[in-house]
Amino acid sequence: MSEIQPTFSFELFPPKTPEGMEKLKAQVELLNAVGPRYFSCTYGAGGSTRERTFETVAWLRGQGIDTAPHLACVGSSRGEVAEILAHYRDQGIRRVVALRGDLPSGMGAGATGDFRYANELVAFIRAEHGDWFHIEVAAYPEFHPQALNATKDLENFRRKVEAGADAAITQYFYNADAYFAFVDACAGMGLDLPVVPGIMPITNFMQLARFSDGCGTEIPRWMRRRLEAMGDDLESIRAFGHQVVLDLCRRLLAGGAPGLHFYTMNQSGPSLRLWRDLGLPGAVDGL
């Protein structure tokens, strides 16, 4: 079973260019200075970022950083997934985030590969590697946009846990009640794994609105209206976003959340300002 200590972690995505990689290294140095439990690195479904994810993960490991690669199974064969897992195991990696993923548009039905849903990937990892990997799965307090209904989505979440997930990281949300209701529903199903809230700092309203429409996250009306009124005044958006997300994090931790997973978007500042103002351990200089 997972740690009892709260788990604070940072998520990165693999940069597209060598310049992006150099920028990321500088951001990781700042983020790592506060002592997160681990960093995770996303993976494009269908293998679209495979080499870049490998490169980023290998660099993080080379820094002695505990790293959790994401692995999205849709569009991949069992052989491809087995190869990726062996590659990570050879580097001593003990943690993965197991996902279905979304196929890039253009890759239609027939390209789905050997796995339909994330629970099949979790079962495959357990069958091939026993307890070697600590497995995190995705959770959706506001429900996955493709779920037929909330009950079926919760049943799916249970299947992932029963297949062997150790912990979950949520999709980002701005409504703490959705998280607490989700955790209560899990307890009602007899699931007692840690469900760590995924935290998305707010720095750019248009981008956030687009992401949120795609992944089913609600931006509460009062927040949307306030952010819309700020137009392109980025300073006001950031100040307001910081306060709103800080309040959310405080509520979540006070209510028993077993840690926080920050979607950094490869920028250290917004996550580190939250870290500092939450009073989490670790020195945060020069923000």
Ligand SMILES: Cc1cc2nc3c(=O)[nH]c(=O)nc-3n(C[C@H](O)[C@H](O)[C@H](O)COP(=O)(O)OP(=O)(O)OC[C@H]3O[C@@H](n4cnc5c(N)ncnc54)[C@H](O)[C@@H]3O)c2cc1C
């Ligand atoms: C923390 C986190 C990290 C992420 N990282 C990445 C990443 O690195 N790369 C990436 O491509 N994407 C990533 N995503 C996005 C994720 O891949 C998408 O949300 C994707 O649409 C669902 O993935 P899943 O693992 O939750 O899928 P699943 O758990 O398989 O669920 C997908 C949908 O299928 C439904 N479902 C599941 N089982 C069944 C069944 N047996 N019958 C019918 N319906 C079923 C579920 O209710 C849900 O609607 C991440 C999401 C989160 C929350």
